[in-house]
Amino acid sequence: MKTQSKNIKDIVKSTNLKHIAIIMDGNRRWAKEKFLPSAMGHQKGVDSLRSTMRLFDKFGIKHLTVYAFSTENWNRKKEEVEFLMSLLAKTLLNELDEMHKENVQIRFLGNISGLSEELQKIVKNAEEKTKDNTGVNLNIAFNYGSRDEITNAVKEIVKSEIKPEDITEDTISNYLYTKNIPDPDLLIRTGGEKRISNYLLWQLAYSELYVTDAYWPEFDEEELTKAIVEFEHRNRRFGK
DSSP: OOOHHHHHHHHHHHHHHEEEEEEEHHHHHHHHTOOOOOOHHHHHHHHHHHHHHHHHHTTTTTEEEEEETTTGGGGGGGHHHHHHHHHHHHHHHHHHHHHHTTTTTEEEESSSGGHHHHHHHHHHHHHHHTTTTOOOOEEEEEOHHHHHHHHHHHHHHHTOOOOOOOOOOHHHHTTTTTTTTTOSSSEEEOOOOOOOOOOSSSTTTTOOOEOOOOOOGOOHHHHHHHHHHHTTOOOOOTTT
């Protein structure tokens, strides 16, 4: 694996791998297996995201999109939801300067208006502060659901009074949260589950899928390397 790791940057270039989306699953199961509270699993998950973001910079991968909080996650226990909100706020407040220094551009995908006013301000500040950065583009899907995203896009298209015959796939793409972001080349799901959970349904049309049994807190350079090496061996035909 060490030899492969040295060649990952070359694989990224040769395959034109620009964008990896990740479903960061397994925080709670990781914590449960270690007899720890769920909060510890989520905190450890933040550590994994930090290190993964730096690996993207190391390997030359431009876009990282992570599924952090879905529109369905509001149905979890109130205490866990409140912790996840506070964890996002705490992480951005404590680490924004460092991410800015590392040239990371932060963008949020989802219904941000559904968050508290205080959290909205923190989110908007992170986006504004890093908007001109040219390093890794970190896209955080928060209060995000793909069906909700597409529904909102349709509503906006109707409001714009675009004629039906003028609507194309590009039209729809331009009304999604991911406007101006290339579609993912690869989707990684940790934790072993084999479903996409209402995540980037439009954007994943021709993405390669990779599932690892490793929980998100366990995701490291070796796991990312395995996924990229697997991607290199895929024959992407795009329906042709």
